[in-house]
Amino acid sequence: MKIFAQAISLTLLLLLGFNATAQKDKPTSQEVSKAKKLKSTYEDEDVVISDKSTEITFSRNSKTGKVEVREEIVTTFFSIAPRADIGYSTGYDNESSIEKLELRDKRNKKMAWNVMDEAYSTESIFHNDYRVKYAKLTFPLQGYERTVTEIKEYKDVKYFTTDYFVEPYRVMKGTMTITVPDWLIMDIKEYHFGDNDIKKLSKKVPNGNQVTFKISNLNPMKREYRMPGNSFIYPHVLYLTQSFENSKGEKVTLFKETQDLYNWYSSLVNDVTIETADISIKVKELTNGLTTDDEKVKAIYYWVQDNIKYIAFEDGIAGFKPDSPQNVYNKKYGDCKGMAILLKTMLVEAGYDARLVWIGTDNIAYDYSTPSLSVDNHMITAIMVNDKPIFIDGTEKFNSYGTFATRIQGKQALIENGDSFILHKVPQATPDFNQEIYNATFKIEGTDLVGKMNKELTGEQASSFLYGFTGMEQDKREEVMLKVLTDGNDNATIDNVSAFDPTDRDQTLKLTYDMKVSNAVSSFDDNLYLELDPVRYLSNWTMDEKRKNSYKMSNTRVEQKTIALELPAGYTLETFPEAISIDNPFLHVEASYKLNGSTINYTSKIKIKNRLIEKSQFITWNAAIEEIKNFYDEQIVLKKI
Numbered sequence: 001m002k003i004f005a006q007a008i009s010l011t012l013l014l015l016l017g018f019n020a021t022a023q024k025d026k027p028t029s030q031e032v033s034k035a036k037k038l039k040s041t042y043e044d045e046d047v048v049i050s051d052k053s054t055e056i057t058f059s060r061n062s063k064t065g066k067v068e069v070r071e072e073i074v075t076t077f078f079s080i081a082p083r084a085d086i087g088y089s090t091g092y093d094n095e096s097s098i099e100k101l102e103l104r105d106k107r108n109k110k111m112a113w114n115v116m117d118e119a120y121s122t123e124s125i126f127h128n129d130y131r132v133k134y135a136k137l138t139f140p141l142q143g144y145e146r147t148v149t150e151i152k153e154y155k156d157v158k159y160f161t162t163d164y165f166v167e168p169y170r171v172m173k174g175t176m177t178i179t180v181p182d183w184l185i186m187d188i189k190e191y192h193f194g195d196n197d198i199k200k201l202s203k204k205v206p207n208g209n210q211v212t213f214k215i216s217n218l219n220p221m222k223r224e225y226r227m228p229g230n231s232f233i234y235p236h237v238l239y240l241t242q243s244f245e246n247s248k249g250e251k252v253t254l255f256k257e258t259q260d261l262y263n264w265y266s267s268l269v270n271d272v273t274i275e276t277a278d279i280s281i282k283v284k285e286l287t288n289g290l291t292t293d294d295e296k297v298k299a300i301y302y303w304v305q306d307n308i309k310y311i312a313f314e315d316g317i318a319g320f321k322p323d324s325p326q327n328v329y330n331k332k333y334g335d336c337k338g339m340a341i342l343l344k345t346m347l348v349e350a351g352y353d354a355r356l357v358w359i360g361t362d363n364i365a366y367d368y369s370t371p372s373l374s375v376d377n378h379m380i381t382a383i384m385v386n387d388k389p390i391f392i393d394g395t396e397k398f399n400s401y402g403t404f405a406t407r408i409q410g411k412q413a414l415i416e417n418g419d420s421f422i423l424h425k426v427p428q429a430t431p432d433f434n435q436e437i438y439n440a441t442f443k444i445e446g447t448d449l450v451g452k453m454n455k456e457l458t459g460e461q462a463s464s465f466l467y468g469f470t471g472m473e474q475d476k477r478e479e480v481m482l483k484v485l486t487d488g489n490d491n492a493t494i495d496n497v498s499a500f501d502p503t504d505r506d507q508t509l510k511l512t513y514d515m516k517v518s519n520a521v522s523s524f525d526d527n528l529y530l531e532l533d534p535v536r537y538l539s540n541w542t543m544d545e546k547r548k549n550s551y552k553m554s555n556t557r558v559e560q561k562t563i564a565l566e567l568p569a570g571y572t573l574e575t576f577p578e579a580i581s582i583d584n585p586f587l588h589v590e591a592s593y594k595l596n597g598s599t600i601n602y603t604s605k606i607k608i609k610n611r612l613i614e615k616s617q618f619i620t621w622n623a624a625i626e627e628i629k630n631f632y633d634e635q636i637v638l639k640k641i
Helices: 002-025 029-041 258-270 277-287 293-307 325-331 336-349 459-470 474-485 615-633
Strands: 047-061 066-079 084-092 096-104 116-119 125-128 131-139 145-154 162-164 170-181 184-191 197-205 208-218 236-245 251-253 312-314 354-359 378-385 388-392 412-417 420-425 435-445 448-457 492-495 509-517 521-524 527-530 557-566 571-575 580-583 587-596 599-608 636-640
Touching: 029 066, 066 131, 084 096, 084 145, 096 131, 131 145, 170 184, 258 412, 258 420, 277 293, 277 325, 277 336, 293 336, 325 336, 336 354, 336 378, 354 388, 378 412, 388 412, 435 459, 448 459, 459 474, 459 509, 459 557, 474 492, 474 509, 580 615, 587 615
Parallel strands: 047 170, 125 312, 435 557
Antiparallel strands: 047 066, 066 145, 084 131, 096 145, 116 131, 162 236, 170 208, 184 236, 197 208, 236 251, 354 378, 354 412, 378 388, 412 420, 435 448, 448 509, 492 509, 521 527, 527 636, 557 599, 571 636, 580 587, 587 599
């Protein structure tokens, strides 16, 4: 009995101790009041960052001869909702490490925290060395506070390139302090500060210079479908490390100029061992009997597209250094760098002047006037014809020779040229390069429209269709075909689709098929009412005005329709929709109906002229879409004779 009593007493003591601890961590009335006030202002938010402090310092490693970076980030989260659960995550790779990651309460007492550590993977990346540490943060009451301290170290300053001020949560206030020692030459370049409350202070400190950015009330970052890349919109700094003085007093140049960046890239390529025995045999086989240069180049390019599977592979230096072309050839897969160097090697074997090309896709805001590893994320090939490059991208499976994906069009490319380099922009295609052209004849059968449709696809409209079609398992391809060719019209069905060759990149993709649109015709008082356009292109593309970011179309394009409707016996035309004409910075639209004898001819041409629709332009865009939708909704009326 005495033992039992002692056990109860011990349990009570523990519970009382826990309760006292919990009481001390419980929000005060002032903190709850502050949380409620913030919640009334930011209704859609549950947690804010009440304070964030970032300290960045640099040191020299005499063993490796490299400059190391230490970044300490202290983030205090404050719950403004009655209850909230959020995640915290941070990443590292072979060139960095997380030295500390801990959680503390508002009394600065360390808390138990279940931190997970996993390899990062996505469907687009086959293998990489990137890992993520992540954990859950729970706020049981309004006004709760939790502080995360993270220390991250980089082994080489060249991989330390950017810092963003924004977070997934509103940052009420914070500082970022960068202390640059005298022996390190670094330019800190600012982007998109704009109307954001970010103030910069600079001062001299012992043995160096210190830059501090003070921030206040920064809106949370938000990931949205088809938004521009982060570097186009969010406030951040880019660290341009030009050179440093090592412990021996010697100057070491990193990326002072574009030439330095090119020299480093070139050194990685020069380290690749190239063996061409098997590759040479394949090149001779592919080009045997071909007479023109275009034929030979196409044979090599298309073979790589058809036979080398593209996978993303990012692992330390392998994120920048190509695999050997013979490895890619033998394995039949490679990343963009591996495919680029294989294409170059094969073209050189065929006697052509082929070069490697570094380039940033349209997700990156910088060009090569900014010498940084952040400036590019892709590698392609160029073949020099009359001293001008024709770009070739082996990762674009359905591109024809001489055409380029939208993601690199207009982007500055860094082309190898021995000890020097060439800067050249990838040509920008016009909207007419990407076309969907419909030609159809319909007749009325009961309440249905039935007829034959001819559809032509060019440019990225064709490649997008082919990616979707060939990427599906055989038993699901019919489903993809139905969805694409009916353009999402649930009342439409197709049959007798013509055969096509997805590997014939040099021909326009042409599809012929029978189409039936059920319940397209209604009757009332001996009149027939119908809408003739089964596609209704853009009718559902209204921009949500609550959206935070601008919208970036996948490409510019043209959608064109010519549809003929045979008047049924015993009926004449009563009315049809009035023609519309729209011209604004994004769209040019012309659509109209005409009666020719016993046939109604409908023509429509919609051109998307500009990919980027700024948030401030949503009203203009939506007004145009509403006008297009109203045109589609207007019905043809046929009167019984």
